[in-house]
Amino acid sequence: MKRSGVLAAIPEGPRERLMGLSREVSFDAGTRIFEEGGRADRFWIIRTGNVALDLHVPGRRAAVVETLGPGRMLGWSWLCPPHQWHMGAEATSPVRAWEFTASEVRELCERDHELDHALLIYVVEVIGRRLRAARTRLLDLYGPYGSGAPE
DSSP, X not given: XXXXXXXXXXXXXXXXXXXXXXXXXXEOTTOEEEOTTSBOOEEEEEEESOEEEEEOOTTSXXXXXXXXXXXXXXXXXXXXTXXXXXXXXXESSOEXXXXXXXXXXXXXXXXXXXXXXXXXXXXXXXXXXXHHHHHHHHHHHHXXXXXXXXX
């Protein structure tokens, strides 16, 4: 199987140790996986299907800022205190994923510095991408001239 996303970003040994902590889960289309502001005590690596990330917008329905597919990590808030979700997530199709308990992964990272480094680099990239996506989406919704993204 060709690796992509987070699994491609982690070297083989640490990846095997991480995957030893996983369990397989599935979500039906339309399932709310987590809510913005909730306790971030786990994360997922999507195997199949798609998940929409959304932001609460007062007085309106949630704004979808990004859609994640296979290979992508769902949830990074488990890594950074105060361990609360910064967005909400909903399965937009049937989803199969590997689920990880945050406390177990944080404990493993304390012992496995190669895994810790690879995950931190990947999560920082994810945070940057999601911040840009959220900014663009909110400007499209509320800016007088849209996002102003380069053409």
